[in-house]
Amino acid sequence: MAVPQSHSLLLLICFFSFFHGRTFSLVIPVTKDSVTNQYLASVYHGSPIKPIHLVVDLGGPSLWMACGSSTSSRTIQSRSIQCVAATGGGSRSGSGGGACEVVAGNPFGALVGKALLVEDTVAVRALERSTAAVIVAVHSCAPRFLLQGLAKSAKGILGLGRNQISLPAQIATELGFHRRFSVCLSSTNGVVFPDSRSQDSVYGSEISSSLTYTPILTKIIDGSQSAEYFINVKAIKVDGNRLDLNKSLLDLDGEDGGGTRLSTVVPYTALESSIFKSLTAAFREAARAMNMKEVAPVASFEACFSSENMEMTAAGPKVPMIELILQSEMVRWKIDGRNSMVKVNDETFCLAIVDGGLKPKNAVVLGGYQMEDIVLDFDMGSSMLGFSSSLLQRKRSCSEFSPENLLKSTE
Structure with a gap:
């Protein structure tokens, strides 16, 4: 899935540096919503590029967002490789072609609905200041009623499950990473690291080796x-x-x-x-x-x-x-x-x-x-x-690995 050379993406690169093949730490900040006890991940999406909150579903099969007004969104066709990966070959559009229809689910509200498979710009920030990894990610454009039961600011669900179209899997494929990610949740601020190659530099060797x-x-x-x-x-x-x-x-x-x-x-x-x-x-x-x-x-x-x-x-x-x-x-x-x-x-x-x-x-x-x-x-x-064992035993916490805290520690 190559990155399109569109006007909106060129504007995006003015704000984010896209780099490939070098060692860096990608990070998805996570906050805990005190009302729902849901974990909210922050990524950037669409054109014009905007930050959005997605509820983390560790075993969720895919990434979906309520349909919006992004100008760079492109519908995936039913007989495409992406559609087969998302549906196992079972797209509702059938063998005659057309848009790839999938089922999007909200496990928090026990809701399901028909959605369209699309691809659009998704950016995940890196720990280096003013940098991010930009990919064109496959995800579902879902009806807004599926947002019922999610935290107030949430616009969809970030599924981290075991398949080819979870966001960590797509990042690994696009940027040539090993398929490996880490999660560190907290009662306040936590993180998802889509690439776990640099665990020692993030968590420290004492934690990563334990x-x-x-x-x-x-x-x-x-x-x-x-x-x-x-x-x-x-x-x-x-x-x-x-x-x-x-x-x-x-x-x-x-x-x-x-x-x-x-x-x-x-x-x-x-x-x-x-x-x-x-x-x-x-x-x-x-x-x-x-x-x-x-x-x-x-x-x-x-x-x-x-x-x-x-x-x-x-x-x-x-x-x-x-x-x-x-x-x-x-x-x-x-x-x-x-x-x-x-x-x-x-x-x-x-x-x-x-x-x-x-x-x-x-x-x-x-x-x-x-x-x-x-x-x-x-x-x-x-x-x-x-x-790991509880980080509190080491007088540490997952909240200290938030991008803001990690950047402060390098100053």
């Missing part, structure tokens, strides 16, 4: 690979004690609704009902042993505790540790107080895990809150996910 890696599992749905990210959780521990669970629920290829999925759509981790009951019972027992005082539940949280006797640490309140055991006992995703407890008022912390019901889509859905202040490295070439 990442633990686990395979990203593939799930086939209706004959096609799901764009979602799944990991192989084999067991769950609370305070060092393994929960007695129906292991088939943790198996991605086991019972319906099995497996563990990562999601930024779900604000807090959701567990299948039997797993939720087992975990909350074990957490309460361990909390009593730590002299934590349980209080009345608040909102959608079941297990809540008084903050009066809680010891506060760099990684949040000192509470029973939750561990996800992955491919072996040596590979563990540890969830400490910062990511397991949410402060609901001045006197109360609640266990930030909710009941996902008896027959959920997946038995364990690791929500956005549990991924905050953790570096996540998605290596699509090797199908591996790298994850």
Whole structure:
């Protein structure tokens, strides 16, 4: 997909330097919307070029925006390579040609609608001042009703899922990068790095070398690979004690609704009902042993505790540790107080895990809150996910990797 030499793009280059083949760090700034708990990414789009906010959907299959007035937008034809990549050959326009129709979805509002596949200018800023990478990205032009349920300033959804047309995949193809991106979410300002080649220079070698890696599992749905990210959780521990669970629920290829999925759509981790009951019972027992005082539940949280006797640490309140055991006992995703407890008022912390019901889509859905202040490295070439421990343990935070903070550190 070559960049067109249009008047609008020439104006764009007056503001941004487009460069190819040199090492630089692309960054998509992310802010958390306090009203919806959605993560908003900032990119530049269209002609005239404008900054826009898109809600991050980690496992979303594609990029879509509400149809606007960009003069550089071009409709993709149904028999094109781009249409096949976006639809798997199933465009609604049929074999007779015409515009490529796709289905755009809003998982936050459980909405779907017909959309047109288009290509248009998208710019992602680089950490170097006044520079950006400019590509012509394939995305969907969607009806405006799909914006219902999104944060007020959002104009669409930025899907980061496992396919050829997610924005990180398109950037990698256009600029010759390895298909690999990283995410660092925060309760305030976070980042998505579409190119993870320069992790050491961004996160620092101490953090990047500490990442633990686990395979990203593939799930086939209706004959096609799901764009979602799944990991192989084999067991769950609370305070060092393994929960007695129906292991088939943790198996991605086991019972319906099995497996563990990562999601930024779900604000807090959701567990299948039997797993939720087992975990909350074990957490309460361990909390009593730590002299934590349980209080009345608040909102959608079941297990809540008084903050009066809680010891506060760099990684949040000192509470029973939750561990996800992955491919072996040596590979563990540890969830400490910062990511397991949410402060609901001045006197109360609640266990930030909710009941996902008896027959959920997946038995364990690791929500956005549990991924905050953790570096996540998605290596699509090797199908591996790298994850750090909580950065707060190092007295660091994902918010310090925002472009503004990183630029300040180089001054």
